Amino acid sequence: MKRTYYLETFGCQMNVVDSERIGELLATIGYQPVSQPDDARLILLNTCAVRDKAVRKAYGHLGRFKPLKERNPELIIGLGGCIAQQEGAELLGNFPYLDLVFGTHNIHRLPELVDEVEANRVRCEETEFLDRETRLRLFPSRSDSDQVARFVTVMQGCDNYCSYCVVPYVRGREISRPSGEVLTEVRALASSGVREVTLIGQNVNSYGLRDAEELSFADLLEQVNRVDGIERIRFTTSHPKDLSPQLIDCFGRLGKLCWHLHLPVQSGSNDILRAMNRGYSREHYLEIVRHLKEVCPQIRLSTDIIVGFPGESDEDFNATLDLLAQVCFADIYSFIFSPRRGTAAADLADNTPAAIKQQRFDRMLKLQQELSRQVWQQDVGQVCQVLVEGESKQGAGQLFGRTTWGRIVNFAGERSQVGQTVPVHITRSFKNSQLGELVCQDKLTP
Ligand code: SF4
Structure with a gap:
């Protein structure tokens, strides 16, 4: 065979x-x-x-x-x-x-x-598990791609031990890939036609923190921003406790950094955040959001929420709803707590009935669906710059691309436009995507 x-x-x-x-x-x-x-x-x-x-x-x-x-x-x-x-x-x-x-x-x-x-x-x-030196030699790397947007791994592993999370046990300790290698890969990808890179790792914000010789993540972003051919930069996943003021300022300074940040908050209650071992408070998180919106008023945020963490009271849950309403996230990824064997939270007493957790979850989704709808509806009637990634599944002659906020937009266009950033008039907004019409360049006001 x-x-x-x-x-x-x-x-x-x-x-x-x-x-x-x-x-x-x-x-x-x-x-x-x-x-x-x-x-x-x-x-x-x-x-x-x-x-x-x-x-x-x-x-x-x-x-x-x-x-x-x-x-x-x-x-x-x-x-x-x-x-x-x-x-x-x-x-x-x-x-x-x-x-x-x-x-x-x-x-x-x-x-x-x-x-x-x-x-x-x-x-x-x-x-x-391998030792650090061997892992450093084995970072995934690519020198070419036929895609418009690519992931580039900048770090692996996690040292945070959030009480519910299995990642430090299954991915190992945190290591940062040498910045020289990251930049070599980004330049090579740009030469092969990649226009957008997403720098990824379990906690990219702590990139370089354990190595005095290495660049900070903010400095790494600045270097990537200088790479010719790259038009857009994103990064994920971020941890709020490691999102430094310098990194926040990048959203105001670096022209290629997209106006979107996924910033997992997990809960709006300080008691629950403490039990989760998250290392920040609700107030600190809200201060980060204020700072982000100050340096980049157009920024849109998404987040992760865990509902029904052991010990979550109605008051704790309402604090999460209140935080969602205050921040007005564009999207959330939410889950009902599921204990993971070997983690600290798996041993916590959990007296909340499953039906109550489900009710809370449903309530939160209802609130968030309306908030998300309002955020994405703002684009309807606007012209957005869309980086075209390929032919759309919607049918012949249809392309798809993303706005700076990461939203997928489907519109009629020509295959030759793949890889270009084009102006698209957004006509409709759906739950996970938008529909638009290509704007002829000569109709654009300067
Ligand atoms: S939730 Fe994220 S930061 Fe926390 S332990 Fe898991 S991977 Fe690390």
Whole structure:
């Protein structure tokens, strides 16, 4: 059978980047991607363990592949990412049809592991954390791309130990990639036609903090802002406690930095923030927002909220609603608390009935849907600059791109406009995207 692989990715942008790396590594041993698991000789799942729902979903998908293995014993099934890191060899015991388990630090070993499973019909597990020096050598990197917008990894891991979060245990300690390497990658991507870069890491705001010789994240942004060819810069994920005044000022100073920031707050209650070990108060968060809006009045914010954290009272929850109304986020990503094994919050007494948590969640969504609607509706009737990323799924002759706020806009245009920033008159706003009409350049007022 031809060397073909089918890969499913769960979770965050870090996993998206890891999956690209998996694809590149598999190509070195002759594996080509296919879109259907039935056509694959190798099936891989790159998993996320941040929430219980993501874990159940990954196991559900894994179960779907069991009949394929029964029909074709030559099929190799592998599981990587955060669940693999957390569960290790136990997965091989729990899923007899699983051949390969690889952790978050072991992706680079995939070609050898796949070859070994294939040649010797053995079952393998490799989930050891690597030392700092080795990790620094293995940062995912690209020198070219046929895409308009790309992620560039600037740091990995997390030292924050928020009480609900499994990331420090499954991704390891925080390390920053040398700034010289980051800039080399950004310049190479710009030369190959990339126009927008998103600098990513679990907590990019603390970039360079543990290395006296390294640039701060604000200084790194300033350097990226100078790269010819790059028109837009974004970054994620941010931690409010590490969002320095210098970094906030970048939104007023750096012309290429987009007017959008995802800044997870998690709760509007100081008691809950303390229990979450977040390291900032509600007042501090609101002061950051005030400063951001002062230096960049056009900025739009999005955030993450956890509803029903252990001990959350009605008062705590109302403080979150109040904060949402005060900040007026463009979008929120909200979840009902799910305890993660091994984290501090998993041991906290949790007396709030599930039905109450659900009611709070629904109430919050209702409020936020209206706030989001108001924010995005402001664009209707306006002309926005849209960086065109490609042909839209909406049909022939349709393109899609993003505004500075990260909103997807669909509009009629020509393929040759991909990669260009064009003025688009926004005509309608939906829950997750907008519709527009290209503005002829000669109709624009100077
Ligand atoms: S900052 Fe907190 S929530 Fe974010 S990855 Fe680190 S521990 Fe998890």
